[in-house]
Amino acid sequence: MSGNRNRPARAIVFAYHDVGVRCLRVLLDAGVEVPLVVTHADAPGETIWFRSVAAVAAEHGLHCVTPADPHDPALLVAARAAEPDFLFSFYYRQMLKRDWLALPRRGAFNMHGSLLPRYRGRAPVNWAVIHGERETGATLHRMNEKPDNGAIVDQCAVPILRDDTASEVFGKVTVAAEIVLARSLPALLDGTAVERPQDLSQGRYFGGRKPEDGRIPGDAGARQIHDLVRALAPPYPPAFLRLQGQTVFITRTLPAPAPAGAPGSGLRLLREGDSLWLIAADGSALRVLAAQRDGSAEPLTARNFDGIFRGRWVPADA
Known part of the structure; x- marks a missing residue:
């Protein structure tokens, strides 16, 4: 483990979609070193209407990989050698297991597209609109082995108008995610962030949706x-x-x-x-x-x- 306390904070980033793009850019803007970006290869047949994390990584000269299985032992070995302070997951589509969550020195954090503990799980924006909600938002929380379960660092609400489409709401949630990360990051970096546990009785899990x-x-x-x-x-x-x-x-x-x-x-x-x-x-x-x-x-x-x-x-x- 590196003993250089004066070096910039270092974070491994798992990211995809517009939220992944904007949040990765927040980290880079704050001077966080990103030795590894893990994203997805775009799925054949999927309509790709969102921006590319891989493209942003390439623009900034970051090492970016698209493994079918993020738990490949060789990838974990390389990540461990980078001695990351943090791990962030921004709309990455696969669950990360204990080996990843235990790897960063100062913790692993996820950005979720709802006001946790409400709408935990998959497709949170779509489910919120389906249920006629009048607001949703983005939540930064500590990751553990249960999805969307860990303590909340910060969250930001956005309105849902009665005729908004899910795509329009997702645009608002993307901005909320950027706001949450940008205002939370200084406290995370200096160790003063205050986390609060979720009251899981106030929400429930939702699954993915098929056509x-x-x-x-x-x-x-x-x-x-x-x-x-x-x-x-x-x-x-x-x-x-x-x-x-x-x-x-x-x-x-x-x-x-x-x-x-x-x-x-x-x-x-x-x-x-x-x-x-x-x-x-x-x-x-x-x-x-x-x-x-x-x-x-x-x-x-x-x-x-x-x-x-x-x-x-x-x-x-x-």
Whole structure:
């Protein structure tokens, strides 16, 4: 272990996505030495709409690796030789085990995209929007072997407007993460940071989401459907329903009073004049501002509705 107390603090960084980019830049701006950056190779078939941690590392001449397994013994040996003071994880997608967490002299810390202890686990921004939350944020916390479980260093809240998409909220959370790290880092570096344990009873874990989880429930009300649509709006796999055997993606909606005398019952799509409407089973309604059939490059609109479906309104397939 190095005895040079005058050298700059040294941190190994696990990072991905926009949060990873901004937080890595915060560390570099503060003069923290980063001998190793661990990130992900972009997955084939995934829509890459976010910035590249590997590109930022290359710009700054940092050693950057993309291991399939971050627990490769050779990588741990190299990391240990760097004698890091800290380890930071900024939206890295794999859980780090005890060997990594015990390696840095002054601790391992993670940036999570929620106001912990709420929305621990995967896809926290999407889940917060799905549940109609009016705020979320970013939390810097100490890492232990249970995900999103350790003591909180700092957190910053951001508002969720009623029509915000998850992508828009994620942009706010990225800024919140940068604020949290920038204002917490001086105290972490000088050893004066105060950590507080989480009250885990005030939140719960959420799992990852798959494209098929985006099917709009037949018994959901308009507000619940609207929250699902905006939580899954592009660049995420969008919310959808099946109509006369066809998959229709609903990517933008707006709550509004239902047209007078809206026909039919149950969840249904309705053409009314120049507008499309999604009518929930309870009669509440959404104006459909953007929709598309699977396999078609042409948006689904009121103008082409009659040429695609039989009738002015179409019930959702069971």
